[in-house]
Amino acid sequence: MTKSVSERLADFVQRATYENLPKEVVHQAKRCLLDTCGAVIAGSYHSTSGKIAQNYARSLEEPPKATIIGTDIMRSPQTAAFANGIAAHALELDDGSRHATYHPGSSIIPSSLALCEAEGKTARDLITAIAVGYEVSIRIGKSMNPHHYLKGFHPTGTVAHFGTTAACCQILNLSVEETINALGLAGSLASGINQYEIDGSLVKHLHPGNAARNGILTALLAKEGLTGPKGVIEGRLGFCHCFSDRYDISSITKGLGSEYDILSIYFKPYPSCxxxxxxxxxxxxxxxxxxxxxxxxxxxxxxxxxxxxxxxxxxxxxxxxxxxxxxxxxxxxxxxxxxxxxxxxxxxxxxxxxxxxxxxxxxxxxxxxxxxxxxxxxxxxxxxxxxxxxxxxxxxDYPKGDPENPMTDEELIDKFIDVTEGVISKKRQAEIIENTLHGSPDAPVRSLMKLLSF
Missing domain, CATH: 3.30.1330.120 (2-methylcitrate dehydratase PrpD)
Structure with missing residues (x-):
């Protein structure tokens, strides 16, 4: 019997390890991590949305398991991922995929950081989760865009759910069957529309935060036994059919595990669309x-x-x-x-x-x-x-930051220093750069999160 798309994606997530990822993929995931940390730090300090998310988190009484970046408070991993995802997108500094019309870093990295911190995981676990999350979601996004976007949906709120879910399933070491169920749940939670383009309302920033929170939720629910449809992506009533007028299902799994779309990510030199x-x-x-x-x-x-x-x-x-x-x-x-x-x-x-x-x-x-x-x-x-x-x-044709016109590691470091200047000290900037780009794979994620708590 032919496997469904979610079954094949779950196989990929379950098999992925830090050691079997190509070196260039590991390095790109570290670049995405540094860039997103800069975006969250800046967004937590400079943006109205970031402050609102922090205030909301403060109002909750939850076990202190994960860091709200830019504060000294800790909440549940779901709440931390939610607040940090909002801050990551708030200044339009986050990375993106032109093929998927989507910003993966602002949801996948906050959910991965929060869950890794709560579960006591290492940088090895974090980087692997980031890599599989980007891969799963970008593949789904590019299979149905630009039509999904032109229909009025915001892929950073919709497609993102599959990326955060895949990353969280990897962190929790879920089985293939559990991962299939989690992806099935993600399809029903996926949401986000582009009406904010008309009046400039701040709801846009909610979308990656919602996806970051729901990725953790779907993985935890699947672990407990809640089921989701195996045909969630390609089914007659599945995600692609309901959310887009045109799509290419075959492209989602073509070259899966040998070709990596995270390498096609662009980084932003300007804080704008x-x-x-x-x-x-x-x-x-x-x-x-x-x-x-x-x-x-x-x-x-x-x-x-x-x-x-x-x-x-x-x-x-x-x-x-x-x-x-x-x-x-x-x-x-x-x-x-x-x-x-x-x-x-x-x-x-x-x-x-x-x-x-x-x-x-x-x-x-x-x-x-x-x-x-x-x-x-x-x-x-x-x-x-x-x-x-x-x-x-x-x-x-290819502005600065595209893979055809890339930002070097040094340029990404310069960007990080620029956007976090006046928010954190030069010493802390240097420590975060070292931890993200050059840290040991065995380093606990909690060490990085201590640097992001201030």
Whole structure:
């Protein structure tokens, strides 16, 4: 009898060990760990969502088993994963997969850290869990995107559930049958819609936190014997059928165990939606050759793909989250201030009338040729017309952070130091970098979590 997709994924999760993972996969998982720790630390301190999650956690009376990062409090692993997942996504600093249209780090790593801490696991267990969680979820995500996203779902809330569940099953050493059941449960808990794109509400940040919490929940329930459908992914009433108009089931298990999608992850140099990065980079390319001022600008036109148009065409941004999603805001901030970093995404910064003025001059159009190529590459062309009628253009296919244009370990370290500056000391920064990138596989995860408690 042919095995279901979840049965084959469960086999992969159950067989995976630190020792049999390719070295480059182990190293990439460590890079993702460092990058996500930076995102959580920054989000726990700088974001409204992170503070709300901390306050919610404080209100609960639970056994102190896992750390709420950026505080000195401990709660259940589910609550810690929930709060840390929200903080990880709150500043749009988290890693992503362009093929799955999804941010895996902000849910998989918080759930893995919390459960490993609670269970007394080592870095070996943590890195293995991260690797299998990324693999399972990215494969499911890329099989059904961009159609899943264009239908209105947020894969960082939906697809993420399969990644956190796989990671948690690996940490708890569940059997194949238990893992199948856990994945079956994950499909029913998966949720997250993109209506926040319309008004800039903070609910977007809830999605990875919810997935992080539910990954632990599904694994624990399956361990206790709760069952889920084996055909949860490909079944007639399964996840792919219900959540997308088009999907490719065969791609989910093709090359499973020999080809690793974690190696295709991108990392973010800017605290904004990934589509904004293309626009920022193209604008900077133009300014290098033609040092235009805001007063020189007549109009700006963008050619790109449908996903970027749907998710990031926001000329009239209303909130900081809205601005982080807005191509118009990213470009305008660079033209007015020369940058679009953390300090440019505050309540005060987004009210700048000079930036608003430029943003209103930017239009976005879906280009048929670019759409044909999606998702590799996810190109964007920025065309700036000055008041003399000159048009300056730049096309970006692979912005900084893509595997085709990667951030080195040194660049990821620089990013970590930059986003955590003023939040933790230089000594603690160095210790976290050492523990994540170069620590012993036998090191207890609790040692890392002590560094993340402050």
């Amino acid at each position: 990934r589509y904004v990065h293309y626009a920022n980079e193209a604008t900077l390319n133009i300014l290098k050759e033609h040092p235009l001022t805001p007063e020189d600008i007549d109009q700006i036109h963008i050619l790109t793909h449908q996903n970027a148009k749907q998710g990031s065409d926001i000329p009239d941004y209303q909130t900081v989250l809205h601005a982080r999603l807005s191509i118009q805001y990213g470009i305008a901030s660079i033209l007015v201030r020369g940058k679009a970093g953390l300090q440019e995404y505050t309540d005060e910064a987004i009210k700048d009338p000079k930036v608003h003025e430029i943003a209103k001059k930017i239009t976005i159009e879906i280009d048929p040729e670019i759409q044909k190529l999606y998702p590799n590459p996810r190109s964007m062309i920025v065309q700036i017309k000055d008041k003399k009628g000159n048009i300056y253009s730049s096309r970006v």
